Amino acid sequence: MASSTVSRGKVAAATTKDANAAPASGVQEKGVTRREFLYYIWGASLALFLAEAGGAVVWFALPRFRAGEFGGAFGLAADALPKASVTTPPVLNSAGKFWVSNTDEGLRALSQVCTHLGCLFKWVPSNNRFECPCHGSKFTNKGVYIEGPAPRSLDRFALTITYADGSTKTTDAEGGPVPSANAKSISVDTGKKILGKTHG
Numbered sequence: 222m223a224s225s226t227v228s229r230g231k232v233a234a235a236t237t238k239d240a241n242a243a244p245a246s247g248v249q250e251k252g253v254t255r256r257e258f259l260y261y262i263w264g265a266s267l268a269l270f271l272a273e274a275g276g277a278v279v280w281f282a283l284p285r286f287r288a289g290e291f292g293g294a295f296g297l298a299a300d301a302l303p304k305a306s307v308t309t310p311p312v313l314n315s316a317g318k319f320w321v322s323n324t325d326e327g328l329r330a331l332s333q334v335c336t337h338l339g340c341l342f343k344w345v346p347s348n349n350r351f352e353c354p355c356h357g358s359k360f361t362n363k364g365v366y367i368e369g370p371a372p373r374s375l376d377r378f379a380l381t382i383t384y385a386d387g388s389t390k391t392t393d394a395e396g397g398p399v400p401s402a403n404a405k406s407i408s409v410d411t412g413k414k415i416l417g418k419t420h421g
């Protein structure tokens with residue numbers, strides 16, 4: 222009986238010892254230690270900081286223009302457009318740096334800058350065409366190259382017309398004209414330039 226009591230005491234002592242012992246080598250404890258937790262917090266803070274810094278750089282790097290400022294959108298009044306005709310002289314929008322050309326084909330916003338070396342060409346009514354004073358390049362009122370050293374027709378800006386029925390139409394990728402009949406409002410995007418067609 223005494224021997225049995227001693228044995229049970231040894232077993233109980235051994236069990237208590239095993240329970241208090243450190244885990245065997247190679248066996249990981251479950252859960253996160255205080256050090257790991259701090260690492261996670263630090264990593265998350267760093268990621269958040271980098272994301273915010275990247276967003277700020279993109280925000281300041283992207284150009285932003287207000288309406289009515291070159292590089293932004295210009296609204297044109299439909300009733301102030303030149304009459305749609307082959308012979309109607311284009312009208313200069315100085316602030317937007319484009320000529321409004323409204324021919325029988327439709328409306329175009331032609332860049333004011335010559336496609337040769339960047340001079341500002343003029344409309345010459347007596348010849349019914351644009352002529353560049355620098356080296357003599359000439360273009361029709363549709364912006365099409367006629368002669369001179371310019372390598373291509375006039376560049377143009379994309380425009381969108383909203384019609385009386387609520388529909389809209391925008392300049393195509395080629396920079397073609399947009400019909401102006403029944404136009405209600407026009408917006409010219411001077412931030413979107415379409416290069417004129419090359420020739421020869």
Ligand code: FES
Nearest residue numbers: 335337338353356
């Ligand atoms: S800059 Fe216009 S023709 Fe040369």
